Amino acid sequence: MQLYKIVRKEILAPNIFSMDILAPRVAASAKPGQFLIVIADEKGERLPLTICDYDKDEGTVQIVVQAMGSSTRRLFEFEEGDYLKDFVGPLGIPSKFVDEDIEELKKRRMLFVAGGVGTAPVYPQVKWLHDRGIEVDVIMGAKNKELVILEDKLRAVAGNLYVCTDDGSYGFHGMVTHYIEELVEKQGKEYDECIAIGPMIMMKFVALTTKKYNIPTIVSLNPIMVDGTGMCGACRVTVGGETKFACVHGPEFDGHLVDFDEALKRQAQYKEEEIKKLEAYECKVEEARE
Amino acid sequence: MAKAVDRFKRTPIAEQDPNVRITNFDEVCLGYTEEEAMKEAQRCLQCKNPLCRPGCPVSIDIPGFIKHIAEGEFAEAAHVLAEYTALPAVCGRVCPQEDQCEKTCILGRKGEPVAIGKLERFAADWAREHGIKVGKTKPSNGHKVAIIGSGPAGITCAGELAKEGYDVTIFEALHEPGGVLVYGIPEFRLPKEGVVKPELENLKRLGVKIETNVIVGKTITIDQMFEEGFEAVFIGSGAGLPKFMGIPGENLNGVFSANEFLTRNNLMKAFRTDYATPIKVGKKVAVVGGGNVAMDAARTARRLGAEVHIVYRRTENELPARVEEVHHAKEEGIIFDTLTNPIEIIGNENGWVKAMKCVRMELGEPDASGRRRPVEIKGSEFEFEVDTVIMALGTSPNPLIASTTDGLQTNNHQCIVADDLGRTSREGVFAGGDIVTGAATVILAMGAGKQAAKGIDEYIKSKNQ
Numbered sequence: 001m002q003l004y005k006i007v008r009k010e011i012l013a014p015n016i017f018s019m020d021i022l023a024p025r026v027a028a029s030a031k032p033g034q035f036l037i038v039i040a041d042e043k044g045e046r047l048p049l050t051i052c053d054y055d056k057d058e059g060t061v062q063i064v065v066q067a068m069g070s071s072t073r074r075l076f077e078f079e080e081g082d083y084l085k086d087f088v089g090p091l092g093i094p095s096k097f098v099d100e101d102i103e104e105l106k107k108r109r110m111l112f113v114a115g116g117v118g119t120a121p122v123y124p125q126v127k128w129l130h131d132r133g134i135e136v137d138v139i140m141g142a143k144n145k146e147l148v149i150l151e152d153k154l155r156a157v158a159g160n161l162y163v164c165t166d167d168g169s170y171g172f173h174g175m176v177t178h179y180i181e182e183l184v185e186k187q188g189k190e191y192d193e194c195i196a197i198g199p200m201i202m203m204k205f206v207a208l209t210t211k212k213y214n215i216p217t218i219v220s221l222n223p224i225m226v227d228g229t230g231m232c233g234a235c236r237v238t239v240g241g242e243t244k245f246a247c248v249h250g251p252e253f254d255g256h257l258v259d260f261d262e263a264l265k266r267q268a269q270y271k272e273e274e275i276k277k278l279e280a281y282e283c284k285v286e287e288a289r290e
Numbered sequence: 291m292a293k294a295v296d297r298f299k300r301t302p303i304a305e306q307d308p309n310v311r312i313t314n315f316d317e318v319c320l321g322y323t324e325e326e327a328m329k330e331a332q333r334c335l336q337c338k339n340p341l342c343r344p345g346c347p348v349s350i351d352i353p354g355f356i357k358h359i360a361e362g363e364f365a366e367a368a369h370v371l372a373e374y375t376a377l378p379a380v381c382g383r384v385c386p387q388e389d390q391c392e393k394t395c396i397l398g399r400k401g402e403p404v405a406i407g408k409l410e411r412f413a414a415d416w417a418r419e420h421g422i423k424v425g426k427t428k429p430s431n432g433h434k435v436a437i438i439g440s441g442p443a444g445i446t447c448a449g450e451l452a453k454e455g456y457d458v459t460i461f462e463a464l465h466e467p468g469g470v471l472v473y474g475i476p477e478f479r480l481p482k483e484g485v486v487k488p489e490l491e492n493l494k495r496l497g498v499k500i501e502t503n504v505i506v507g508k509t510i511t512i513d514q515m516f517e518e519g520f521e522a523v524f525i526g527s528g529a530g531l532p533k534f535m536g537i538p539g540e541n542l543n544g545v546f547s548a549n550e551f552l553t554r555n556n557l558m559k560a561f562r563t564d565y566a567t568p569i570k571v572g573k574k575v576a577v578v579g580g581g582n583v584a585m586d587a588a589r590t591a592r593r594l595g596a597e598v599h600i601v602y603r604r605t606e607n608e609l610p611a612r613v614e615e616v617h618h619a620k621e622e623g624i625i626f627d628t629l630t631n632p633i634e635i636i637g638n639e640n641g642w643v644k645a646m647k648c649v650r651m652e653l654g655e656p657d658a659s660g661r662r663r664p665v666e667i668k669g670s671e672f673e674f675e676v677d678t679v680i681m682a683l684g685t686s687p688n689p690l691i692a693s694t695t696d697g698l699q700t701n702n703h704q705c706i707v708a709d710d711l712g713r714t715s716r717e718g719v720f721a722g723g724d725i726v727t728g729a730a731t732v733i734l735a736m737g738a739g740k741q742a743a744k745g746i747d748e749y750i751k752s753k754n755q
Contacts, residue, residue, distance in 0.1 A: 025509050233531075273569075
């Protein structure tokens with residue numbers, strides 16, 4: 001048995017794919033809310049990714065990735081039967097509810113908000129709760145119908161699942177924040193907690209929206225990282241005026257205390273370099289075609 | 291007739307020209323030739339009661355290995371070293387010799403001490419280049435020991451135990467073994483392919499298994515290790531958490547910990563365009579701090595093309611870095627702004643660093659460390675234009691293992707409490723190196739790893755009697 005074999009690969013939407021990777025130690029210890037780091041090949045970077053699912057018996061961990069930058073596009077080239085160079089995790093602190101009293105949790109009215117590939121890390125949380133008899137509401141948002149992922153999987157474990165698309169091509173026409181307003185204001189729903197995972201900008205606006213209704217909100221941050229174990233400090237984020245390392249103190253934080261504007265700027269820190277790497281990558285792909 | 295050896299003068303050693311080396315990451319010091327090494331070794335007085343030896347944290351028989359070099363018996367010199375140290379090629383390069391063995395060398399009283407470090411390096415390099423295999427292993431005793439961390443402490447502990455016949459597995463959190471030797475110390479001071487990798491290969495040759503990508507406390511716990519059949523565990527996870535100053539503006543874009551900057555460059559090889567990890571250096575860099583890590587970060591930034599300033603709050607005399615590193619840094623054009631302390635980092639409208647606000651300092655009364663305490667000069671504030679700030683203020687131990695292992699006592703610095711033989715408050719769990727002492731040197735970590743190996747050997751033997 002060789003580690004980090006890609007046991008299954010599936011295309012979920014244009015440029016979004018899932019991979020089940022053989023990594024028994026990670027599969028055995030992963031919990032909802034945690035993440036991992038992948039290095040595709042010899043010269044690859046350490047790529048922090050969310051965990052979508054794990055199968056302790058099979059010893060596999062599922063990742064869901066959107067091929068956007070040079071490294072995620074490189075990862076997209078890997079096929080079933082190939083091996084990833086490195087795969088390390090689980091990283092970060094599991095979701096708080098994992099250690100809470102189940103009876104208390106059953107009383108809590110929870111709303112999950114998933115955006116884009118952020119749907120992937122929402123799934124194991126909702127599933128964990130569902131397995132313990134806790135039903136929660138889930139709003140998932142995507143740009144359009146084509147980019148809606150994991151809908152069936154999520155529907156099977158969610159109490160209510162609401163799908164939104166920006167262009168109205170499927171489900172509710174509008175942003176996830178609009179649907180929170182819809183649920184709270186028009187349908188009179190009440191929530192004790194909101195957990196939002198998606199693009200940084202989405203989490204910012206979800207936090208602003210839930211603040212209006214005084215719903216305590218947890219967000220899962222995905223800043224730039226190198227090692228993911230607290231060594232580099234690249235993932236510094238200001239939460240309630242204090243500097244935290246998302247990799248070891250998070251990735252989940254109180255969304256009403258996170259300085260999103262700083263986090264957004266920090267996330268763009270290597271944008272110039274990334275554009276260059278992407279251009280170089282595209283040249284290489286082009287050359288290979290010719 | 292051969293010219294008599296000038297006892298008080300060191301044999302010069304070849305180095306890459308500063309103007310050339312700031313354009314590459316190749317090693318700065320080129321090492322002695324056989325003739326030069328013999329000449330330098332012949333300066334050693336072969337003292338009956340050598341003063342150098344007590345200065346060495348692992349008590350290497352220094353006159354012993356030097357005598358062999360003086361007589362041209364280079365392989366023998368390497369064998370002597372191997373009795374005391376698992377990493378002579380590393381220590382010869384990175385030990386602070388001027389504060390240890392060379393500090394007490396008797397020749398130093400009237401002239402220059404023997405270049406012990408350079409000779410150690412010579413013997414180790416010679417042995418490696420000539421395929422000399424050092425270190426013998428006893429037959430397997432079947433007892434399993436787990437080592438956490440593959441830095442200097444872990445490597446040494448693993449090597450010592452493997453030689454005693456233990457079945458040793460090292461668990462490393464990163465994707466490459468070597469710890470600080472790989473992520474922290476740059477290529478130009480410690481070549482990875484040429485020096486570090488062969489040392490790790492030696493370890494594997496002794497039967498040590500290395501499992502990378504295992505974060506103890508996350509991927510697996512110490513309790514699970516015992517369940518997997520390990521009879522003892524050694525924690526050598528180091529001091530990896532970077533410190534920041536806590537001044538305004540530290541989270542601006544363009545402010546990095548030295549750990550991040552060096553890890554990107556060393557471990558992830560960001561200086562090579564064929565590697566995917568990016569690195570930012572800017573045009574004008576301020577490195578805050580005065581230790582070896584600060585020098586490493588400054589010299590790395592210089593090689594990546596920046597104008598680099600070391601910003602340090604005391605004077606040059608108090609710089610904690612090795613003298614050789616400071617000397618090399620100056621040769622490479624690093625500017626030293628001493629008696630200067632940052633109080634704020636100022637950003638532009640897009641959240642990027644544009645300047646650092648500093649104050650001038652003067653030295654006051656000595657503090658607890660015996661060094662004169664730097665005191666702010668009132669009204670001396672000034673702005674210093676930079677686009678990158680690298681914080682090299684030291685590191686503290688990672689709390690991950692202690693926080694996931696019951697019954698493991700730590701002190702208020704997050705360090706694991708362990709005695710001289712590495713024994714912690716928990717039976718079967720040993721610790722040594724930076725995780726116990728806080729950030730220190732490679733050689734001290736090695737010394738601790740060696741002592742812990744003794745402790746583990748005693749523990750397992752007594753348990754199985």
